[in-house]
Every structure is written in structure tokens, then in C-alpha cells.
Amino acid sequence: MTAQIPLVDYLVLGDAPHLQANECTSCGARYFDRRNACAGCFGTEFRKVDVPTEGEVRAFTIVTFAAPGVPVPFVAAVVDCNGTSVRGNLINVDPDPEHVSLGMKVRLATYSLGLDDNGVEAVGFGFEPA
Amino acid sequence: MADDIYILGIKMTKFGKHPDKDTVDLASEAAMAALADGGVTMKDMGVLAAGCLMGGGGIGQQIQKQIGQTGIPVFNVSNACATGATALRTAIMAIKAGECDMGLAVGVEKLAGAGLLGAGGRAKSDKKEWTPSGRYGAVTGTDGRIGTDAMPGTFAQVGMEYGHKYGGASFELFAKISEKNHAHSTLNPLAAYTKRMTLEEIMNDVMIAYPNTRSMCSANCDGAAAAVVVSGSKLKTMSLEQQRRAIKVSASVLTSDPWQEACQVLPDVNTLTKVAAKQAYEQAGVGPEDLDLVELHDCFATAELVHYDNLGLCEEGGAVDFFNSGATWRDGRTPVNVSGGLESKGHPIAATGIANIWEVCHHLRGEAGDRQIEGAKVGLAHVIGLGSACGIHILEKSALG
Structure with a gap:
């Protein structure tokens, strides 16, 4: 099996x-960093x-116009995951206003x-229509 | 009790492309003009606060070398798009603290042709080995993979979030806000763009980050603005003409963003503006209904909408109806961005937070020519610097006027 590494450390694979x-x-406030x-x-705990x-x-x-090296178009979103706000792209959906909607x-x-040169696969995340 | 504060002199340069002038030239032009406007010289200044966000440090001392080195304290400030307002607030604080009775604030930026701001981050496309780094342990750049770092998309989400909460915020509605500001700009000879644009032209312009097309984004350009502030007691010793043209700063407020649940994933530009507005109205003893004009931070058309609500210009959740009523056009109940706003006047970042005050002062002094809002007595100027900082100033016509 290919070794995997998450795009960011707050993504847990498996x-x-x-x-x-x-x-x-x-107080229950949540942070990704x-x-x-x-x-x-x-509070400090x-x-x-x-x-x-x-x-x-x-x-x-x-987003249809981005910095060099950033592929467009992509859909950037804020997703409310049962009270925790998450920043991520919407994926596996056509990036146009007919297919993406609020709510x-x-x-x-x-x-x-x-894969990198060691054969390690980096894995990213997004949100797809449920 | 602290003394009252007045704007004695204030000027902005023409916003646009200035290929033959550097930031020191532009800042000095604005500073000299503001001093002349107030009938004073560098000899009278007790403090200088200056900002140039994209420049190196030390713009204040560079300005001094260009227009007069007197040994006064210099504060070089940096507060994103609120840098100009922060410079002004710094000079005001020095006067309120009793350290001097007059000060100069300057903001300048050269941004013509700068392109997309905020984007980019770490470019690591040709990696050999995935290696986590940074606060999130990212193995490659996250801009475009985990949302967007660039300003157009960030502020697009700010407007869309408002639409999700309250409804009615369509692509067309945001474009209509931009149509208003571009129409207003035709009367402002200092604006970077003074072309009226139809709704169709705006909606069919290049899409940058839905729903913001290019003409719905603030215009990157060069420019500077400067203001001379004076204490009320000092002003009383000056000429009647200076007293007549002086504009009272009835509120000067600077806030940062208090913690909110979602602020780590999408900057919250709302709460700090609401807090600043509340403080400003209390300081000034006026309410939103008293405002004859408002210059607010329309860095994108999607941002203008939410600030109608944040500044209390409409009831909570009522920004869409408020705009649709025509209230924010120059002939409406609460004219907003009669200068053309950042979308057409332009947004040389550090200059913006003083240029918007110049616009309000211009009307309160009755000197705004073709775009004069008749009988203007009270105005509000607002800026947001992402990160975040919010500056609000409420200005009032001199009682002598």
C-alpha cells in the first residue's frame, strides 16, 4: 500500500x-492550528x-482568476459542520452558480x-455534494 | 476632559497611474498640499504618523527629508487597508494625550498594475518530497486547495454569507451596487476611473471571483492623502478663515476583530465594524439617521452591502432592501461613496483611510463642486483592513461655517 501524507496536519487519513x-x-472554541x-x-487547555x-x-x-500556479476555476467555501466552521473547496461538482448554492x-x-520522489502520496480534502 | 480635535488641512492626490513619481513624491505632494490647505507649515507640526503598506519601513522619515526635518516623533504605521486611518488616529491620540497641539498624518501607496492581492502563499509545485511545514503542517501551497487566499474571493464569501443569512443577495444586486459607484465616479476628477458603466457591462466583465467581476473589485492604483489635525484650543487662536474651514472630528475609533466562531476560516469584517460604529456614534452623539454622506470600504461590491448593515444605516438584515430603495445613491436618503468608492476612485491601500476623510470634509466645507451633497453637515468615513482593523471617523461641519 502506498504511504500517504495529509495535505495539512489537521486532516486525519485512514x-x-x-x-x-x-x-x-x-469554552469549546475550536482551532485548526x-x-x-x-x-x-x-483558557490554556x-x-x-x-x-x-x-x-x-x-x-x-x-474563483476564476488566481495567483500563478493556482489552477482555476475552483469553488472556495465556508462549510458549517454542525457548529464548526470549516474552510475548504467544493469538489466533485461543476464550478458554476447553477450547481453550487448557499445552504x-x-x-x-x-x-x-x-506522489513525491519517495512514492509517498499527498492527500487533500474538500467537500462534495451529499 | 480631552480637547476637541479638528481637521485643519487635508488633501488627496489624483488617484491613478503615476509612473514618474515614487511613493515619497506622492506622499510629499499630499503632505505639502494638506499643510497649505491648513495654512500651516512643518514647523507647526508636533507629530507625524505615516504609512505605506507595500513599501519598506520608514516612509515617515523619508517624507520629512523631502518636506522638512524638525526632529518631531515619527510613527510609521501598518494596519492593512486601515493604515491611513491608523496614521490619522495616531496623530489624533498624540494631540489628545497633550503631547502636541498639531500633527500630520500621511498615507501613500503605489499599486498601479499590482494585480491580485493576498494570493500566492507558498509556491511549491515542483516538490521532490512532501514535507509538512508552517502552522498547519501543509505539504504544499493551500491557496486554491483549501479555499482562497486572494481578496476578491474572500470578500465574495463575505457578501454571499450575508445573502445566505438574510436572502436577496444576487449577482445582479451586487453588480447594481458597483453600477452606483461607477456612476458616482463620473463627478470626481480625482478618481482613477470616471467612466459610467452599465449593469450589463459590469456583469459581463471578466469574472474574478463569483459574484465579483473585475469592475466590482477595488481598483489598484497610485495615490496619497494627508491630513493636518489640530486641537480645539489651538484652533481658537488661529484665523477665522482657518476656523471656518476646520472640520470637527467628533469620533475617531479604531477596533480589531473580537473572537467569533468562524473567524479562523473566514475573516469576520462585520463584528469589528459594528463595534466601531457603536463607539463612534456614542462619541459623536449622532446616529446613522443624522449622516448626510458616508464613505465606506467597498473594496468589493460584495463588501459594500454588509457594511450598510454593520454601520447601522439600515435595520439588521435589511441591507438588500435598503440598497434597492435607492437610499445609497447620491440623491438618496444616505448617499454612500459619492466619490466613486474604491471600485472606481481607486484603492492605493494606505492612502484610502485618509482620502475617504478628505471626501467627507470636501462636502462638509461645501467645496465639492459638481458632486457636492447640498447642505452636508455630518459625514462618516469607514475602512477595514483585513486581519482585521476597522477605522471609523465621524466628521462635522464647523459651527462657524
């Missing part, structure tokens, strides 16, 4: 890929929590970013 957040044990203290309540893999599109844009139900999906 049989049931999902995102993992650092949750403030005091490390924090010295909670930006909301200043965090625990790892799994983020729900299904959600609803709360905002999106269809649409989506679920986490992964895709290959290719």
Missing part, C-alpha cells in the same frame, strides 16, 4: 478520513476533537495530490 481540531476545554491561549476565553464530516455551505465563491448539503471527501 478508513474514515476526517478533520481534527484543537478544542478549548473551557495551535494556540497559546484560547482567543475567545484565554485544549483537547483534540473530531469535526463532523457533513455540513452545509454557508458561503462560497467561484447545499455537503460531505468531506479526499483526493490525491500525487
Whole structure:
């Protein structure tokens, strides 16, 4: 089996890929990166929590003009995963306003970013129509 | 109790392409013009605050070397698109603290032809080995793979989020906001673009990040703006003409974004604007219904919509109906961006937060010519710097006027 590495460290691969957040044990605020203290309540203890893999599109844009090296078009979105806001692309859907809509139900999906010289496969994530 | 603060002199350069001038030239042009407008010189200044976001450090000292080195303290400030407002606020704070009675604030930027801002990040397309790095342990660039880093798409989502919450925010609606600002710009000789555009032209323009087409994005351009601020007690010792043209700064507020659930994935430009607006209205003792004109941060057409709501110009959730009522056109109840806004006047980043104040002052002084909002007495200027910083100033016509 090909060795895999996630695009970002908060993506957990395996049989049931999902995102993992650092949750403030005091107020429940969630962060995808490390924090010295909670930006909301200043608490300093965090625990790892799994983020729900299904959600609803709360905002999106269809990017057709981007920096060099960034393939277009793509759909950037904010997905509300049962109270945790997640930033990600909408994938496996035509990138046009007829197929993407506010409030649409989506679920986490992964895709290959290719192999490096060591044969390791990088895996990215997005959200596809549920 | 702290003394009142007034704008004594203020100027913006023509916004557009200035291939023959560098940032120091443009900043000095604006600074000299603001000093002349106020009838004072560098000798009178007790503090200088200056910003040039994309430039190197030390723009303030560079300006001094160009127009007058007197040894006063210089604050070089950087606060994204709120840099100009931050420079002004810094000069105001120095006066309020009693350290001096007059100060100069300058913002300048050269951005003509700069292209897309915010995008790019880490370019690592020809990797040999996937290696995690950075705060998210990313093995390659995330712009375009995990959402967008560029401004047009970021602010597109800000507008779409509002639409999702309250409804009615269509591509056409956002384009109509842009149509208004481009129409307003035809009366502003200092705007970078002064061409009226039809709704069809705007909607059929190159799509950058749906629903923002090119003409719905702020225009990258060169420009500078500068303001001289003075304490009320000092102003009383000056000429009647200076007192007549002085504009009272009845509120000067700067906020950053308080924590909100989703702010780590999409910058929250709403809460800090609402907080700043509330503080500003309280400081000034006026309400949104008292405003004769508003210059707000329409970095994208999608942003203008949400700020109608954030600034309390309409009831909560009512921005779409408010715009559709015609209220924000120059002949409406609350004219918004009669300068043409960032979409057509242009957005030389650090200059914007002083140029919008110049626009309001211009009307309050009754000097706005063809685009004068008749009888304007109170105006508000707002900027957002992503990251985030929000500057709001409320300005009032001199009682002597």
C-alpha cells in the first residue's frame, strides 16, 4: 500500500478520513492550528476533537482568476459542520452558480495530490455534494 | 476632559497611474498640499504618523527629508487597508494625550498594475518530497486547495454569507451596487476611473471571483492623502478663515476583530465594524439617521452591502432592501461613496483611510463642486483592513461655517 501524507496536519487519513481540531476545554472554541491561549476565553487547555464530516455551505465563491500556479476555476467555501466552521473547496461538482448554492448539503471527501520522489502520496480534502 | 480635535488641512492626490513619481513624491505632494490647505507649515507640526503598506519601513522619515526635518516623533504605521486611518488616529491620540497641539498624518501607496492581492502563499509545485511545514503542517501551497487566499474571493464569501443569512443577495444586486459607484465616479476628477458603466457591462466583465467581476473589485492604483489635525484650543487662536474651514472630528475609533466562531476560516469584517460604529456614534452623539454622506470600504461590491448593515444605516438584515430603495445613491436618503468608492476612485491601500476623510470634509466645507451633497453637515468615513482593523471617523461641519 502506498504511504500517504495529509495535505495539512489537521486532516486525519485512514478508513474514515476526517478533520481534527484543537478544542478549548473551557469554552469549546475550536482551532485548526495551535494556540497559546484560547482567543475567545484565554483558557490554556485544549483537547483534540473530531469535526463532523457533513455540513452545509454557508458561503462560497467561484474563483476564476488566481495567483500563478493556482489552477482555476475552483469553488472556495465556508462549510458549517454542525457548529464548526470549516474552510475548504467544493469538489466533485461543476464550478458554476447553477450547481453550487448557499445552504447545499455537503460531505468531506479526499483526493490525491500525487506522489513525491519517495512514492509517498499527498492527500487533500474538500467537500462534495451529499 | 480631552480637547476637541479638528481637521485643519487635508488633501488627496489624483488617484491613478503615476509612473514618474515614487511613493515619497506622492506622499510629499499630499503632505505639502494638506499643510497649505491648513495654512500651516512643518514647523507647526508636533507629530507625524505615516504609512505605506507595500513599501519598506520608514516612509515617515523619508517624507520629512523631502518636506522638512524638525526632529518631531515619527510613527510609521501598518494596519492593512486601515493604515491611513491608523496614521490619522495616531496623530489624533498624540494631540489628545497633550503631547502636541498639531500633527500630520500621511498615507501613500503605489499599486498601479499590482494585480491580485493576498494570493500566492507558498509556491511549491515542483516538490521532490512532501514535507509538512508552517502552522498547519501543509505539504504544499493551500491557496486554491483549501479555499482562497486572494481578496476578491474572500470578500465574495463575505457578501454571499450575508445573502445566505438574510436572502436577496444576487449577482445582479451586487453588480447594481458597483453600477452606483461607477456612476458616482463620473463627478470626481480625482478618481482613477470616471467612466459610467452599465449593469450589463459590469456583469459581463471578466469574472474574478463569483459574484465579483473585475469592475466590482477595488481598483489598484497610485495615490496619497494627508491630513493636518489640530486641537480645539489651538484652533481658537488661529484665523477665522482657518476656523471656518476646520472640520470637527467628533469620533475617531479604531477596533480589531473580537473572537467569533468562524473567524479562523473566514475573516469576520462585520463584528469589528459594528463595534466601531457603536463607539463612534456614542462619541459623536449622532446616529446613522443624522449622516448626510458616508464613505465606506467597498473594496468589493460584495463588501459594500454588509457594511450598510454593520454601520447601522439600515435595520439588521435589511441591507438588500435598503440598497434597492435607492437610499445609497447620491440623491438618496444616505448617499454612500459619492466619490466613486474604491471600485472606481481607486484603492492605493494606505492612502484610502485618509482620502475617504478628505471626501467627507470636501462636502462638509461645501467645496465639492459638481458632486457636492447640498447642505452636508455630518459625514462618516469607514475602512477595514483585513486581519482585521476597522477605522471609523465621524466628521462635522464647523459651527462657524
